[in-house]
Amino acid sequence: PIQILWVNLVTDGLPGLALAAERAEARVMARPPRPPSESLFAHGLWQHVVWVGLLMGSVTLGTMLWGSHAGYHWRSMTFSVLALSQMGHVLAIRSEDVSLFRLGVWSNPPLLGAVGATLVLQVAILYVPGLNSVFGTQPLTGFELLVTLALSSVVFVAVEIEKWVKRKGGFRVSQGDRRRG
Secondary structure, eight states: OOOHIIIIIIIIHHHHHHHHHHHOOOOOOOOOOOOTTTTTTTTTTTHHHHEEEEEHHHHHHHHHHHHHHHSOOOOHHHHHHHHHHHHHHHHHTTHHHHSHHHHHTTSSSHHHHHHHHHHHHHHHHHHHHHHHHHOOOOOOHHHHHHHHHHHHHHHHHHHHHHHHHHHTTOOOOOHHHHOOO
């Protein structure tokens, strides 16, 4: 339960607050206003929420299954993959279609600080003995940490690919779909 609380408060809370400092996209004022009756999840947002949630859940559960069968510290790996996947996701969703690298990694210092603080706190939960007992974690070996970092980056890479496909003309939402919301 404390790990779930951690994920909800720290990995969602700090970056969520820092996203408020994100600059508006360059063409935001050129867009027509959305109709008041339009759903918040219009324009493909609900599809993004579903596929990213399924991907994040699959990677996290896959980590658990693989780690437990392979004899690794699977609980700590699974917890960390979920927390760090969310950090990758928050970095990737700063824009609906512009890559993080084009926006500039350093262009939102509060968000970078929140992600950095979350990473430091997550590492502390893994490697500070007093926190191990509170959070039910164990220190990861170098290999386990590398695997955890690699698996955590899957969501970031997938969302960046999604944006690239959108920019290249795929996944266009038709005007009829926009009106229906």
